[in-house]
Amino acid sequence: MIFSPKNTKMIYSSSTPKRHFLMALSIIFVLSSCQNDDIADNQNVSEFISALPENVTYPESNPYSKEKEDLGRLLYWDPIMSGNKDIACVSCHHPNLGYADGLSFSQGVGGQGLGKDRVNGVEVRRNAPTVINTAFNGINNNQQVDPELAPMFWDNRTESLEQQALLPMLSKEEMRGESIVEDAIVDTIIQRLNSIPEYVSQFEKAFGSNEINQENILAAIATFERGIVANNSRFDQYMRGDLTVLTDLEIDGMNAFIQVGCADCHGGPMFSDYKLHIIGVKDNITPVDRGATNKFDFRTPTLRNLNLTAPYMHNGIHTTLEDVMNFYESISDGDDDELNENLTLHKLDKEMKNLELDDDDITSIIAFMNTLNDDNFDKTIPNSVPSGLPVGGNINQ
Numbered sequence: 001m002i003f004s005p006k007n008t009k010m011i012y013s014s015s016t017p018k019r020h021f022l023m024a025l026s027i028i029f030v031l032s033s034c035q036n037d038d039i040a041d042n043q044n045v046s047e048f049i050s051a052l053p054e055n056v057t058y059p060e061s062n063p064y065s066k067e068k069e070d071l072g073r074l075l076y077w078d079p080i081m082s083g084n085k086d087i088a089c090v091s092c093h094h095p096n097l098g099y100a101d102g103l104s105f106s107q108g109v110g111g112q113g114l115g116k117d118r119v120n121g122v123e124v125r126r127n128a129p130t131v132i133n134t135a136f137n138g139i140n141n142n143q144q145v146d147p148e149l150a151p152m153f154w155d156n157r158t159e160s161l162e163q164q165a166l167l168p169m170l171s172k173e174e175m176r177g178e179s180i181v182e183d184a185i186v187d188t189i190i191q192r193l194n195s196i197p198e199y200v201s202q203f204e205k206a207f208g209s210n211e212i213n214q215e216n217i218l219a220a221i222a223t224f225e226r227g228i229v230a231n232n233s234r235f236d237q238y239m240r241g242d243l244t245v246l247t248d249l250e251i252d253g254m255n256a257f258i259q260v261g262c263a264d265c266h267g268g269p270m271f272s273d274y275k276l277h278i279i280g281v282k283d284n285i286t287p288v289d290r291g292a293t294n295k296f297d298f299r300t301p302t303l304r305n306l307n308l309t310a311p312y313m314h315n316g317i318h319t320t321l322e323d324v325m326n327f328y329e330s331i332s333d334g335d336d337d338e339l340n341e342n343l344t345l346h347k348l349d350k351e352m353k354n355l356e357l358d359d360d361d362i363t364s365i366i367a368f369m370n371t372l373n374d375d376n377f378d379k380t381i382p383n384s385v386p387s388g389l390p391v392g393g394n395i396n397q
């Protein structure tokens, strides 16, 4: 059955006995006007997943300006922001690597080279998520987003791009290094920026005064990041009404994605509920990473632009989408071979236990996830940065 964003017809093709059963059950539920979240058969796709907005919402406390965005780009690329002047934000979030770094675990201080060629850096204990579309972090399926409360990191430990941008600068592993203590790093960076006339004048243009302070630095970086958007994937075009852009296989995959329960967590325009979940991904680091609240709970990641952001999961343990699907299938089969050794199946979130993933659905769901890719985002690389240091830090070795 073909889904059109405007109609409210049933959306699933019932190919398995289980689906016939669910379909029958849902009719009974509808007849008795019962609500049941687990039975989605008679819902419209757009009740679960939807296109991204065409425009970014900027916070009232930090409205858009071109001057701030331009300044933010320079700060994002300039290794002057790191303790040893050798690492910039872009060292781990590079446009040629989908604003991520292609590594299971990022390499921070002391690192040389970019992506898979990066060596000698202090290992950061998590996989670098992409910066693309972080302007939309926290968005719900009604397109509402509050950029001041946008959850950040695999454990949602901070809110907003402004607050997030401070933490890599403070982090000994990521940017600060050993030579400067945490309490002094921001003042050191401010002093350095004040000694570079181009920065003094750029801050003046962006903020109306020449004041270089922490708040203005973070405001500029966040404004730059909010401009890195990819919101016109084939899925977005389809949801906005162009029904010709998806193939039958992809539409089957979209329906299966909802039917088997992926959208219970990967819902909304970003394909994330931005909540913490225990899904039981295996460990590959010592000491083990116990997640946000010590329960092996991690934030649902976006599924947009997965073609650019492998390897997957908080620890980059899965190299391909096939690997990810095998993990979900084994859990859905009640098998614990792929499960984190510190957990048992009954400790997983209920949405995870409710997954009903068959082998048949894997190809179509992967095809569907690939409709969420959009390669048309800002990839500008500045020719130089005001400090005169190598653009992006030691990434060209």
Ligand code: HEC
Pocket: 076, 087, 088, 089, 090, 091, 092, 093, 106, 107, 108, 109, 124, 126, 127, 128, 129, 130, 131, 134, 137, 151, 152, 153, 154, 155, 161, 164, 165, 166, 168, 169, 173, 174, 175, 221
């Ligand atoms: C050494 C590599 C490295 C550097 C340098 C770095 N990051 Fe990250 N970034 C990471 C890793 C790893 C995470 C995930 C950490 C976690 O979740 O615990 C992350 C997370 C993020 C996130 C959260 C995305 C989301 O969806 O939750 C944003 C935004 C971000 N970084 C921006 C920046 C900015 C801005 C800078 C420069 C000020 C920067 N990063 C510097 C590795 C790096």
Ligand code: HEC
Pocket: 257, 260, 261, 262, 263, 264, 265, 266, 276, 277, 278, 279, 281, 298, 299, 300, 301, 302, 303, 306, 309, 311, 312, 313, 314, 315, 321, 324, 328, 349, 351, 352, 355, 357, 365
């Ligand atoms: C219980 C909520 C939940 C359900 C259901 C769920 N996921 Fe996830 N998904 C997550 C969380 C949380 C992570 C990150 C886990 C981690 O890093 O340890 C994740 C990670 C992923 C990733 C890796 C993305 C990246 O950038 O690293 C993919 C791909 C994915 N899920 C696809 C799916 C598909 C397809 C389904 C349905 C078969 C599904 N998920 C069902 C919560 C869920």
